[in-house]
Amino acid sequence: MALKQPPSQTGPGDATVPAGPPGNVIAPAPPPAPREYAGVSPAPGVLRNIVLTAFLLYCLLPATWIIVAMTKDNGQLFSTFGLWFASPPHFLENLAGLVTYQNGIFVRWFGNSLVYALSISLGSTLICAMGGYAFSKYDFPAKGFLFNFILGTIMVPSTALVLPLFLMLNKIGLVNTMWGVILPSLVNPFGLYLMKVFWDSSFPNDLMEAARLEGAGEGQIFWRIGLPLMQTGLVTVALLCFVGAWNNFFLPLIVLSQDSLYPLTLGLNVWNSVSSAAGGKPVYNFIALGSMVSVLPLLIAFIVLGRYWRGGLTAGATKG
């Protein structure tokens, strides 16, 4: 049975929750608006709000620090209280410094991250959509075994993969190139799984048969009829790939040695290593502002496409 399901069709996580009683179908309609359940509450309102607020502050603590830190210069970071603003503010100087420091390499990193994330998410989504289509709509030998085998590899730890991958890439000359980061990231077993489930539910087999009777070719059916029906699935998988690629750290760390090819995550950590090393020029103010900037695209994606994002993430639980 399926461990995960795309939540846009059904509720997320319900793959693991027993279905309601069969009587559901004929049961009288539930009350129209969800209401608070009265009765003896296990956690009275006040206590509940205290707990929730405490956790809210905990979640927001790093964000608070970073928002304060990005308005300070390096001296103020060490000499003033970390969770409150200092005067004079240095936000604009930090911004100017961030984009010009070391010949504006930060801007380059930002661009690199965009290139990596966009190409990986587009490529991987297309590959997974095609593969998922094959598993959903066709029969071929060893289909079940192959599908389970591919899914099983989700458990292989990334380190087990990346180190030998580095040696292989080294032999074929892809180390220290953008392709060395992009090509291995196209492999996304979980994306394939999600796509298969989306194809199962979004593209009825009857429609496919009807198109065949009309004389449409197999490729035509996929591109012209199938893909347009898959909007939710495509956006979900593309978004998950984008976030995974944007956040990727380990693969670039191993594959890249030339700093002009770094993505943001790696670049900022190199600045941190240099700042913390003896004799290194501390640029913690740039790192703080840079961290904020590196999170912005994700925040925007989160706000604009939150529905897909939360859906896709709760559908699966492995980390990219």
Added chain:
Amino acid sequence: MRQHRKTALLFLAPFLTVFVAFYLAPVCYAIYLSLFIRRRVGIGPAKEVFGGLANYFRAVQDADFLNGLKNMFMFGVVQVPIMLGLAVALALLLDQSRGLFMKVCRTVFFMPYGIPTAIGALIWGYLYSPNLSPFNQILSALHRGTIDFLSPALVLFSIANIVTWTWTGYNMITLFAALQNIPKELYEAARVDGATQWDIVRSIKIPLLMPTLKLLFIFSVIGTSQLFTEAFVLRPLGYVADNITPNLYLYLTAARDANYSYAGALAVLLALLIFVISGPFLRRIGSQ
């Protein structure tokens, strides 16, 4: 239908190509490499020679590797239950009522998951760092001395805190979704029978959460076994031992010591260990 079989293969070809080239091949290569050992033959530099399972025998006796595994075991029995317990509690609280505050909580709790691990760990690193930490600024303002969160004694807890911060909300959202899927008629029926809210939580909600919880537990254990970025990012800021997690040790064995064959053996062992631990769980959940 034969013709369709060929079409299926065409659709599958791009995925299979990258899968074989960048997934299967490296795994096989790691296994192959792990069978070699470096040995000095006569005069001259060390050479890679076939060593059978020598690397594996070395690995199971390697104190550094075992120390990493021990730390991960501690994570599994301390951090994972705390995180999941917190997630269950928060999901139950959020399930109790509606409103704007609840919606804000849900969104904000979930947000740390969206922050790149390398960036989240970096920010926490500054919150821990002796010279920058606002906690220590408060403590010294109160004349209570300072705490070095990145000292050898505390660093594992500091990493555990970063992981908890990142993942609690994610787990909470999944549990919350599962709670939302429980048919409300069950609550109505229980209330008719005179059940209190506590009874409902204890005998309906928690039991129905168990399958989701088990799945989250096993995914958390897999995540724990792969812990790397947090430890790696904190290294320049404090005293993070090379052997604090198996993955960091494995990385250093390869990247710093250039001992790829031994690193390969460690990687294979780690993957096997994860399979052994999580396989039975997943099969049981899968068969339900």
